[in-house]
Amino acid sequence: MDPMVRTFFLGFIKIHILHHASKEPVYGLWLMEELRRHGYDISPGTLYPILHALVADNMMCSVRKVVKGKIRRYYRLTGQGKVALREAKAKVHELTQEIVAE
Numbered sequence: 001m002d003p004m005v006r007t008f009f010l011g012f013i014k015i016h017i018l019h020h021a022s023k024e025p026v027y028g029l030w031l032m033e034e035l036r037r038h039g040y041d042i043s044p045g046t047l048y049p050i051l052h053a054l055v056a057d058n059m060m061c062s063v064r065k066v067v068k069g070k071i072r073r074y075y076r077l078t079g080q081g082k083v084a085l086r087e088a089k090a091k092v093h094e095l096t097q098e099i100v101a102e
């Protein structure tokens with residue numbers, strides 16, 4: 001994939017992750033399947049660094065839960081993440097109004 005196109009998609013993917021984490025706690029495998037459903041074939045090697053970066057930037061926080069004897073890390077939005085998502089949504093809306101309407 002063209003490196004510049006990849007940077008566009010990484011932004012879309014981050015917004016998508018924040019959107020779902022605002023609805024309910026999400027985990028890596030679920031997000032990979034959800035993103036695949038939307039046409040993004042994302043590997044764990046790409047997804048997990050994004051999740052860690054969103055946590056490091058205080059957009060999300062994570063908690064560990066034991067599910068069927070395995071530790072699973074769930075992510076949910078922080079207050080700062082909610083603000084960022086709201087701003088991103090407004091920009092996405094504004095952009096789609098222009099570029100999709102043409």
Ligand SMILES: [Zn+2]
Pocket residue numbers: 016020034038
């Ligand atoms: Zn989705």
